[in-house]
Amino acid sequence: xxxxxxxxxxxxxxxxxxxxxxxxxxxxxxxxxxxxxxxxxxxxxxxxxxxxxxxxxxxxxxxxxxxxxxxxxxxxxxxxxxxxxxxxxxxxxxxxxxxxxxxxxxxxxxxxxx
Amino acid sequence: xxxxxxxxxxxxxxxxxxxxxxxxxxxxxxxxxxxxxxxxxxxxxxxxxxxxxxxxxxxxxxxxxxxxxxxxxxxxxxxxxxxxxxxxxxxxxxxxxxxxxxxxxxxxxxxxxxxxx
Numbered sequence: 001x002x003x004x005x006x007x008x009x010x011x012x013x014x015x016x017x018x019x020x021x022x023x024x025x026x027x028x029x030x031x032x033x034x035x036x037x038x039x040x041x042x043x044x045x046x047x048x049x050x051x052x053x054x055x056x057x058x059x060x061x062x063x064x065x066x067x068x069x070x071x072x073x074x075x076x077x078x079x080x081x082x083x084x085x086x087x088x089x090x091x092x093x094x095x096x097x098x099x100x101x102x103x104x105x106x107x108x109x110x111x112x113x114x
Numbered sequence: 115x116x117x118x119x120x121x122x123x124x125x126x127x128x129x130x131x132x133x134x135x136x137x138x139x140x141x142x143x144x145x146x147x148x149x150x151x152x153x154x155x156x157x158x159x160x161x162x163x164x165x166x167x168x169x170x171x172x173x174x175x176x177x178x179x180x181x182x183x184x185x186x187x188x189x190x191x192x193x194x195x196x197x198x199x200x201x202x203x204x205x206x207x208x209x210x211x212x213x214x215x216x217x218x219x220x221x222x223x224x225x226x227x228x229x230x231x
Contacts, residue, residue, distance in 0.1 A: 004157075036222070043118070043207065044158075044222035090157065101148045102220065104157040 002027050004091050006105035013081050014113050021076040021108050023091030033074040034092040034102065035065055044090065050074065061085070086112045117141055118210045120223035127198055128231055135193045135226045137208030143188035144210035148220070149181075152205040164191045198230040 005024045013019050025031055032051050036044040048059025055067040065076045074091060088109050092102040117140040127133050137147055145166045150158040162183050163171045170183035180202075182194040191210075195202055207225040211218070 041224070043120075043224035044209075046219065046221075049219075096218070101150075101160040101163055102158075103160075106155075106157040 002093070002103050004093050004103055004105035006089075006091055006108050008108045009106070010109045010111065012111040012113055015083050016080050019076075019078045019081045019085070019110070021089050021091075021110070023074045023076065023105060024072050025074065025091070025093045026072065027093050027103075029095055032094045032096055033065075033067060034094070035059065035063070035074075035076045036090045036092060037061075038088040038090065038107075040087075047076070047089075081110075081112055083112045083114065086110055118208065118221045118223040120206075120208055120226050122226060123224060124227045124229075126229045126231065129199055130197055132194055132196045133198055133228060135195070135206055135208075135228070137191045137193070137210065137223050139189045139210040139212070139221070142210075142212045144191075144212060145188060146211040147185060147191040148209045148211075149183060149191070149193050150207045150209070152207060152225070154205075158207060161193075195228065198228070200230045203228055203230045 003026045007022050034049045035047040037047050038044050047063045048057050050057045050067045057065050063078050067074050088107045090107045091105040094100050094102045119138045121136045147164040149161045151161050152158045160173050161176045164183050164185040166185045166188050172178045185191040205225050205227050209220040209222045211220050
């Protein structure tokens with residue numbers, strides 16, 4: 001079955017500390033992987049995506065993610081978290097860049113403490 | 115960047131009435147749009163895929179007669195929740211596919227909060 005698992009429901013980090021959000025996927029075909037961020041009352045904003053090539057992907061707002069095929073993982077990282085990063089983060093997988101619907105994980109809520 | 119809007123952002127209706135939600139791609143043409151539903155503290159679940167000029171493709175378990183989707187133009191898709199009931203209360207999010215020579219990305223709308231009394 002195709003699925004995305006985000007093991008951490010809620011994470012709290014101190015401002016300035018590093019962050020890693022976990023994502024594991026199960027997908028029958030070559031996966032296209034995405035990370036989205038959703039602020040309260042807002043739509044989803046694409047942080048980064050991976051299709052092929054370099055397994056370390058750089059995104060917006062200082063985020064990066066690493067694709068590890070052997071672990072079926074696509075973890076999101078940021079070296080220094082800002083208070084404005086507090087939001088809901090969703091990992092998603094699809095069969096193509098955009099032509100097919102995405103399968104989303106349940107999300108991880110990030111809180112940032114001062 | 116590309117912008118997708120949804121209208122209304124919030125709607126409250128009585129049980130048994132119908133509600134129409136619009137999804138517009140403001141600065142690009144979208145042959146494909148997707149409708150998702152998000153329950154509180156849950157992930158987005160795909161309801162249907164909407165292709166301009168053709169019938170929508172619904173996911174298993176989604177009632178096509180209850181959730182009517184129309185993609186009449188390259189910039190507009192509508193979702194009508196017919197005879198709404200309290201269990202239909204949810205956050206509905208659309209996305210639009212923007213494809214071109216150098217890009218192929220889904221852009222998400224801000225969502226519509228539906229509350230059925």
